[in-house]
Amino acid sequence: MQVRDFDPSTADSTAFGDWLTVLNEMTAEDMPDEPRWCDDRIADYLSVTMPGESRIAWTAYDDEIGVAGHANLLLFGGDFAHTGVFEIFVRPAARGRGTGRALLTELAKHAAADGRETISTEVIATTPAVGFYERLGFARAVVEQRSLLALSSVDWSRIAQQAKQVSAPYRLEYHRGGLPEELHERYATTKANLRTAGPQQAGEWRGSSDAVRLRDSLATLKGRGMRTHMVVAVHEKTEQVAGLTELVVAAQRPTRGDQYDTVVAPAHRSYGLALAMKARMLTELRSAEPQLRDVQTWTALENSPLEHVNAQLGFDPDVQWFEYEAAVPALLDGLR
Ligand SMILES: CC(C)(COP(=O)(O)OP(=O)(O)OC[C@H]1O[C@@H](n2cnc3c(N)ncnc32)[C@H](O)[C@@H]1OP(=O)(O)O)[C@@H](O)C(=O)NCCC(=O)NCCS
Incomplete structure (x- = not known):
């Protein structure tokens, strides 16, 4: 050998x-x-x-x-x-x-x-x-816990309804392949809420908590052939990013979508933003990535409010990842 x-x-x-x-x-x-x-x-x-x-x-x-x-x-x-x-x-x-x-x-x-x-x-x-x-x-x-959503099983009219369930003072924006420059700072601030939210030990979160790291991370994904899709909930009075969800499709495995982070800033929780953002993402993917067959997502085993959101969208728990x-x-x- x-x-x-x-x-x-x-x-x-x-x-x-x-x-x-x-x-x-x-x-x-x-x-x-x-x-x-x-x-x-x-x-x-x-x-x-x-x-x-x-x-x-x-x-x-x-x-x-x-x-x-x-x-x-x-x-x-x-x-x-x-x-x-x-x-x-x-x-x-x-x-x-x-x-x-x-x-x-x-x-x-x-x-x-x-x-x-x-x-x-x-x-x-x-x-x-x-x-x-x-x-x-x-x-x-x-x-x-990894969960999978087979797109062939999706009830698209229900998903379209869920995507519309956003009332004032929020609007949803969809961005593909990157983010407008002026959103970077506000997006990274909201993403930084994940520092203490995941299954990792404190201090082990490697996500983008500032605009520079976010820009580098988006450029790195693009450089590796990974296409990014983002839905952002904007709070219209303040123009703050109230929530975000990200999904990546790799050129190397183009039928499988990888759900990356989803987070709603604490002040904007309980308004249904996570469900609406993830539903909007699915509706956008239908035309942006027509070859896609399924989407995978991971949740911590305990205390994961996202599990409930995923179930409403039709995700099924699949296997555990260690x-x-x-x-x-x-x-x-x-x-x-
Ligand atoms: C896991 C994997 C790397 C093992 O490779 P391998 O060449 O068969 O392993 P080795 O022959 O070098 O085994 C090394 C030791 O591990 C032990 N071992 C290997 N597979 C084992 C298993 N499934 N259960 C228990 N012990 C195992 C061997 O008995 C050996 O023990 P020893 O050296 O003390 O006698 C291989 O099965 C593999 O590539 N699996 C897929 C990897 C994967 O899942 N990647 C991530 C996808 S997300």
Whole structure:
């Protein structure tokens, strides 16, 4: 087993083809109902990062199988320079032969050399990745419920009604591919309410709480081939952003929408804004992304008012997602 660096800036079409093969074989084996990945902007997807961040990738080669798996590690900057997130994908035929262990060892060594204290990854609860990470010393840090909305099952007249249930003093605006410059500051202020709202530990929220980070984040998504859609509720007397919801469609998996953040500022809660904004989003997606088949969203297991909103829109709870985390020095000791 050999693990070699994978550099998306120099990789050729064969190497990207191998990357896709690994992803799609893994998906077919572990999550057969999930959409497959397609050959569109993979290089951008793997190489573009936020300023101050970097992503390093590796390929594992097996003497008998050839390309056996891939891994990548995203190293955050600024306040999060102590940590990183990673992914490991092993082809079904190459499993149980130490491929995953070899990729994890390489990336943990790199994380240690770069001074990272912890690394984490997300896994779907029904896949073999759970046993692998628990065996290798990771602890479950976050559990979330993923829900899916199949667009073929949507009652569009009901959704259109829900989207209209906004009374004065609010108006809804839909923005695609970015936000008007003058909204950035107000949008980021409302988004900062999520700092203490999610399942993460205090201080671990990595979202955009100021206009500069928001602008960088939108540019990064665009650079990676991820199309952003945003619905904003504006309080008409003050022109403040009372609430927002964001959804992303990746060029690499264009039939699946990823619901990102939804938040209503505390002073504007209980007016039905979350339901109206999310319903409006769905109506816009019908024409903006006609190839879309479903939308996925994640909620914390407890105290999630969004679960009620999602149920009203027709989302069905699907599988749990776990975030696994390990302290890098202990992980390396265990791997030796
Ligand atoms: C999880 C995964 C990386 C394991 O790869 P692998 O090459 O089969 O793992 P290895 O052969 O290196 O196994 C390393 C150790 O983990 C153990 N292990 C591997 N899979 C396991 C499982 N499902 N349950 C329990 N232990 C497991 C092995 O027994 C081995 O233990 P040992 O070294 O102490 O003897 C692979 O199954 C995979 O790619 N899964 C999909 C990844 C995924 O879900 N990505 C995220 C999608 S969102």
